[in-house]
Amino acid sequence: MSTISTDLDRELDRTSTGKSSRRRLTPSSKGTGRTRGRRIRVAALYMALVLMLAVVMIPFLWMVSASLKTNNEIFAVPIKWIPDNFQWSNYAAIWGKVPMMGYIQNTAYLAVIITGLQVLTGSFAAYGFAKIRFKGRDVLFMAYIGTIAIPWQSYMVPQYIMMEKMGLTNTFWSLILLQAFGAFGVFLMRQFYMTIPDELCEAARIDGLSEYGIWARVILPLSKPALASLALLTFVNTWNDYMGPFIYLTSNRLWTIQIGLQSFIGQYDAEYGMIMTGSVISVIPILIIFLLGQRYFIQGIATSGMKG
């Protein structure tokens, strides 16, 4: 865990402009009177941190604990944090009750394809927006940005009609086509490309590289962290997406894990333990991906908030 946290620290520092010098709260040589005041301050800060940690973690702990309980135990008064008998059987039984494996496969399939397309077309288009100067470019980019600020609900019905006319509702195609060409990917990659000096492209042009060559051999290798950010953010968003599959996927064999989970609650609404088990299973893959790539997440989100 310690390496992970230092990574995050470093990433957040890197996103700052570097003008700010680092704060040091370690007791310094400024005199004993201030050291004591500082110690109290640090203690207070840690108390606040631990309190917030509790606020964030208790629902997760409760979820895991409930997933290992019998239904009667879950709402017992007072709360039992550690079950009397661990119901590991919940984790074995759930696969037989709902096609959990199929849901996971569907979700993974969609997430991988959409992420791949989004990263590829997004980074390609971003190069056009960031490094090539031509008429109408900025207007076009404004159209991209503008749609990010429009709630999806304002155009989901026309989208649905289109998909229906094309006979693509209740297929993976509908979701892939709707989500793979999002404006967000273009926006994020462009923000990053703007930080790469134009001189670098200029030099490559003089060396005789075509624009496509510059994108592939100069820009892409430089933008690995940004690509990772975009890939991870897209993957998680697709994995967690509820409304898209909810509208478009009607047959059970196409369902993603979110829809599967939701329908599971409908079918077994008194099986609290099992519902929690399903929730835990749906969260674990994303948790692993997040912990492995968390610095790219944070960096990507911090970048999207920067002015560019």
Added chain:
Amino acid sequence: MSILTTRRQTAAAGQRPRKLQRRAALVGWSFILPNFIGFALFTLIPVIAGLALSVMSWNSYSTPKFVGLKNFQTMLADESFWVALQNTALYALGHIPLTLAVSLGLAMLMNHKLKGIGFFRVAMFLPYITSLVAVAIVWNMLFNPDGGPIDQFLRLIGIANPPGWTNSTAWALPAVIITSVWRDMGYYMVLYLAGLQAIPRELYEAAEMDGARAWQRFWNVTVPALRPTTFFVMVMLTVASFKVFDLIVVMTGGGPGRSTTVLSQLVYQNGILQGNFGYSSAISFTLFVIVLTVTLVQYKIQQRQER
């Protein structure tokens, strides 16, 4: 920046031949096209079509017919529209300021160089990567009035009649808001943290030398320096709260009664379930205009404060 302006000047002076310009446009478009085709077909055209549909009468069985503002008249006379509008506005009024305050507070707390601070930062982010479905399910159980941990805790600290949360018409919306703040605070914390770290340390040192107290430094240094970040966060929060759907569908389904029904549910029910394309587009157009207006007002306020 200087490179950009000099190049723009030479281009303006006409030193860039037309042929080269056309070539640049061709190459530029070739980069954008693969994404743009998908973007235009599945986002841009539906956005425009949505506007057009709002003045038409069209359902699954008929052909589109221009009806002027009739859909909007129907909408204004529709009682469920007003209920949903009120709920959406209340949700936004709770969600936006609370998330803003909590995430700014978190960011300031996390901006200290303390041992192990990285661990806390990562932990704060966990709710945001968890799916809304799982979040909604867990919080629904936490809020359970019969033996749920939240009401047990409230009884413990002496509240004899804790709220019924998702079982009560008065407390269902607050329950949804609390859940959404819990989920989103880590995300906006990261945005604020990036903003805080871009504030030059010298500003604080100068303020401290002038004898400014902690809260004075906060109001006179931190808040003004964070204005661009706050604007971005406000816009994101506004869009997100007016389109809230998943959380409500899973947590309360719009109930009890209609106490948590929001506008996007109406769009879904009318447009996709019932096939009243024209009418649902009038509602979604209204939703869009509200978001746009709120964003523009925020933009104006930000501009005025910049001066």
